[in-house]
Amino acid sequence: xxxxxxxxxxxxxxxxxxxxxxxxxxxxxxxxxxxxxxxxxxxxxxxxxxxxxxxxxxxxxxxxxxxxxxxxxxxxxxxxxxxxxxxxxxxxxxxxxxxxxxxxxxxxxxxxxxxxxxxxxxxxxxxxxxxxxxxxxxxxxxxxxxxxxxxxxxxxxxxxxxxxxxxxxxxxxxxxxxxxxxxxxxxxxxxxxxxxxxxxxxxxxxxxxxxxxxxxxxxxxxxxxxxxxxxxxxxxxxxxxxxxxxxxxxxxxxxxxxxxxxxxxxxxxxxxxxxxxxxxxxxxxxxxxxxxxxxxxxxxxxxxxxxxxxxxxxxxxxxxxxxxxxxxxxxxxxxxxxxxxxxxxxxxxxxxxxxxxxxxxxxxxxxxxxxxxxxxxxxxxxxxxxxxxxxxxxxxxxxxxxxxxxxxxxxxxxxxxxxxxxxxxxx
Amino acid sequence: xxxxxxxxxxxxxxxxxxxxxxxxxxxxxxxxxxxxxxxxxxxxxxxxxxxxxxxxxxxxxxxxxxxxxxxxxxxxxxxxxxxxxxxxxxxxxxxxxxxxxxxxxxxxxxxxxxxxxxxxxxxxxxxxxxxxxxxxxxxxxxxxxxxxxxxxxxxxxxxxxxxxxxxxxxxxxxxxxxxxxxxxxxxxxxxxxxxxxxxxxxxxxxxxxxxxxxxxxxxxxxxxxxxxxxxxxxxxxxxxxxxxxxxxxxxxxxxxxxxxxxxxxxxxxxxxxxxxxxxxxxxxxxxxxxxxxxxxxxxxxxxxxxxxxxxxxxxxxxxxxxxxxxxxxxxxxxxxxxxxxxxxxxxxxxxxxxxxxxxxxxxxxxx
Numbered sequence: 134x135x136x137x138x139x140x141x142x143x144x145x146x147x148x149x150x151x152x153x154x155x156x157x158x159x160x161x162x163x164x165x166x167x168x169x170x171x172x173x174x175x176x177x178x179x180x181x182x183x184x185x186x187x188x189x190x191x192x193x194x195x196x197x198x199x200x201x202x203x204x205x206x207x208x209x210x211x212x213x214x215x216x217x218x219x220x221x222x223x224x225x226x227x228x229x230x231x232x233x234x235x236x237x238x239x240x241x242x243x244x245x246x247x248x249x250x251x252x253x254x255x256x257x258x259x260x261x262x263x264x265x266x267x268x269x270x271x272x273x274x275x276x277x278x279x280x281x282x283x284x285x286x287x288x289x290x291x292x293x294x295x296x297x298x299x300x301x302x303x304x305x306x307x308x309x310x311x312x313x314x315x316x317x318x319x320x321x322x323x324x325x326x327x328x329x330x331x332x333x334x335x336x337x338x339x340x341x342x343x344x345x346x347x348x349x350x351x352x353x354x355x356x357x358x359x360x361x362x363x364x365x366x367x368x369x370x371x372x373x374x375x376x377x378x379x380x381x382x383x384x385x386x387x388x389x390x391x392x393x394x395x396x397x398x399x400x401x402x403x404x405x406x407x408x409x410x411x412x413x414x415x416x417x418x419x420x421x422x423x424x425x426x427x428x429x430x431x432x433x434x435x436x437x438x439x440x441x442x443x444x445x446x447x448x449x450x451x452x453x454x455x456x457x458x459x460x461x462x463x464x465x466x467x468x469x470x471x472x473x474x475x476x477x478x479x480x481x482x483x484x485x486x487x488x489x490x491x492x493x494x495x496x497x498x499x500x501x502x503x504x505x506x507x508x509x510x511x512x513x514x515x516x517x518x519x520x521x522x523x524x525x526x527x528x529x530x531x532x533x534x535x536x537x538x539x540x541x542x543x544x545x546x547x548x549x550x551x552x553x554x555x556x557x558x559x560x
Numbered sequence: 561x562x563x564x565x566x567x568x569x570x571x572x573x574x575x576x577x578x579x580x581x582x583x584x585x586x587x588x589x590x591x592x593x594x595x596x597x598x599x600x601x602x603x604x605x606x607x608x609x610x611x612x613x614x615x616x617x618x619x620x621x622x623x624x625x626x627x628x629x630x631x632x633x634x635x636x637x638x639x640x641x642x643x644x645x646x647x648x649x650x651x652x653x654x655x656x657x658x659x660x661x662x663x664x665x666x667x668x669x670x671x672x673x674x675x676x677x678x679x680x681x682x683x684x685x686x687x688x689x690x691x692x693x694x695x696x697x698x699x700x701x702x703x704x705x706x707x708x709x710x711x712x713x714x715x716x717x718x719x720x721x722x723x724x725x726x727x728x729x730x731x732x733x734x735x736x737x738x739x740x741x742x743x744x745x746x747x748x749x750x751x752x753x754x755x756x757x758x759x760x761x762x763x764x765x766x767x768x769x770x771x772x773x774x775x776x777x778x779x780x781x782x783x784x785x786x787x788x789x790x791x792x793x794x795x796x797x798x799x800x801x802x803x804x805x806x807x808x809x810x811x812x813x814x815x816x817x818x819x820x821x822x823x824x825x826x827x828x829x830x831x832x833x834x835x836x837x838x839x840x841x842x843x844x845x846x847x848x849x850x851x852x853x854x855x856x857x858x859x860x861x862x863x864x865x866x867x868x869x870x871x872x873x874x875x876x877x878x879x880x881x882x883x884x885x886x887x888x889x890x891x892x893x894x895x896x897x898x899x900x901x902x903x904x905x906x907x908x909x910x911x912x913x914x915x916x917x918x919x920x921x922x923x924x925x926x927x
Contacts, residue, residue, distance in 0.1 A: 149853055149855050149856055152853075152856050153855055153856055153859055156856065156859050156860060156863065157859070160863040160867065163867065164867070167867075167870070167874075171874060267690075268690035268691065268692070269681060269687060269688050269689060269690055269691070270688045270689070270690065271688065313689070313693070314689070314690055314692075314693035314696075315690045315692045315693050316690045316693075346866075350859065350862070353855065353858070353859070354855055354859070481576070482854060482855065482858075483576075483742045483743070483745065483854065483858060484576050484742075484743075484746075486742065486858075487739055487742055487743070
């Protein structure tokens with residue numbers, strides 16, 4: 134215990150530790166502020182879009198009135214009646230847009246959710262009849278259903294949605310859409326989601342592989358407890374070898390002190406965006422939904438996704454974040470054990486970081502087997518079962534990932550200990 | 561000169577750079593082998609894509625024919641049936657040309673298919689491809705026919721210029737340059753941490769001279785890495801692929817829809833990557849000599865690169881931001897970026913950073 138506390142004290146006394154943590158905090162704050170400015174920009178853009186539509190319909194009303202007057206002068210009563218109907222329709226649309234704009238500005242989301250649900254209802258009722266598309270490429274029925282259910286849950290909880298570059302039907306992007314070319318570009322533009330509140334922003338970050346990045350940086354800062362003291366120029370480890378401490382005690386103290394700091398650093402980096410949000414739009418609701426795929430049943434055509442019959446459900450942010458928390462514990466343990474082992478061989482933090490980053494990147498892309506621990510790095514896709522659905526492999530699950538991290542982490546830690554134990558000569 | 565050679569020798573002795581060069585060659589070779597093996601997939605993907613279009617059109621034809629049999633066919637629908645039948649025939653021709661590997665026929669037939677498809681879409685027929693994409697493809701095919709070149713798959717091609725373009729997009733980006741800096745930067749920060757710099761500063765060599773030598777040696781190493789990237793990505797297809805004559809005239813579409821030749825693209829890519837590499841190294845020298853700590857220097861450089869990558873991928877490309885040119889592929893195909901302005905900006909920024917590094921270290925002690 135004393136050795137462990139001593140190692141912790143050493144880490145805390147280093148100026149590097151404080152400067153690194155401060156830099157990391159500033160970077161995350163910078164990232165939050167950038168996201169906030171983007172959200173504000175999109176918000177203004179959406180309001181401007183409402184105003185453009187409002188002006189457009191007002192112009193239609195004026196043009197139709199003019200045409201009606203001309204028709205009356207010409208004695209064309211049929212045309213005048215037609216124009217009358219058009220004027221009524223345009224005025225209704227104009228009033229509708231006016232109400233929607235006011236609701237958007239006041240953030241009374243219930244009105245907007247009801248409007249979106251009304252627009253999507255026709256496609257829900259008749260999935261084989263009609264659909265909505267982006268430049269001739271249709272949005273899948275699965276996406277429409279998932280979007281509808283998501284809006285329903287948001288309306289029930291009276292929660293704020295993510296902000297998107299559109300005022301019509303904030304679609305939830307799913308894996309069931311296969312857009313190409315300019316349709317894909319447009320789809321990605323309108324479905325890119327930005328979190329307004331703390332929890333939503335955190336979900337957005339987690340989807341961008343924020344946790345692996347934070348853990349890698351944490352390993353870089355805290356993972357050199359033995360390697361930094363066993364180089365050719367710095368032989369501080371020799372001092373420990375002459376103390377009445379067993380090798381196991383030294384190893385455990387150094388290993389655990391680095392891991393504890395890594396864990397605290399990772400949790401701090403997850404908390405910073407939430408703290409920043411307290412000064413802007415608030416934390417938000419923990420009842421917001423996250424889509425979880427239920428997979429596709431095998432059919433006569435082999436493994437294909439069925440956008441009409443495949444099902445899904447939603448979990449709330451609270452359940453999602455509990456899973457993320459447990460994942461952070463075990464993922465950081467796994468990555469730290471790899472980094473620690475590599476650092477015992479390489480002793481250069483830059484190279485160790487590059488190697489670990491390269492191994493993670495290759496591992497993430499090389500195989501989608503459930504026994505590949507790196508496939509669980511993108512934890513959002515594991516919790517939502519996106520990878521399991523796309524690869525038709527139900528074995529790729531959250532619990533499998535955690536078990537793999539624990540077992541492999543322990544094995545690598547033991548290997549690291551044996552490397553340290555048998556490294557009698559420090560040169 | 562001796563100091564410069566000594567710096568080069570030091571970097572070489574760290575072995576990290578040698579391993580990095582080896583891994584770069586391995587990566588490029590691995591990608592080439594993967595593309596070589598997957599050449600048949602290109603044909604399979606094209607056939608699958610047009611087969612899906614064909615079945616959509618055939619579905620419509622069956623519907624119109626059923627309406628005709630029941631006597632429900634209107635004149636509009638009859639016109640649609642005629643266009644759909646013509647389109648169906650042209651798609652069949654196209655699929656045959658793809659399978660027979662007759663590239664000229666393929667290009668000509670594809671133009672016909674998309675022209676008919678645009679007409680069919682205007683009649684509210686089913687053809688799931690955007691009009692903009694079809695028009696772009698027609699322009700590209702016309703350009704290729706003018707130059708006498710077959711169409712290449714931008715991801716799986718093994719023709720030298722297209723393969724080189726793929727390597728540029730994969731390696732010459734903020735992450736690629738970041739890895740290069742992480743490898744090279746140890747030669748600066750470690751000297752301060754291990755106190756070797758004390759010995760250097762007592763030598764009869766001025767500090768500005770020492771810093772400039774450090775900078776030039778790192779730039780030379782960086783240029784060597786860039787040379788390896790471009791050379792290997794050219795050599796492998798040149799040796800093992802049946803290269804098309806005039807392949808370096810292959811037209812590439814810019815963001816605004818204009819065409820640039822692949823030779824022009826590669827020239828600009830080399831220029832941007834060279835100057836961006838010089839700029840990155842000047843940042844490394846600046847922070848390395850300022851902070852003198854490995855972990856903090858690298859964290860700063862990592863955050864700078866990742867932060868700029870996030871800004872760029874969110875569509876905020878500013879010509880006055882030197883980090884914009886770190887995405888070499890995007891910088892070249894973006895019509896708004898001018899290579900003269902970009903390279904001048906990068907070079908100017910590098911000079912400013914070097915002057916600041918020299919000035920800050922002129923009288924600063926070593927602790």
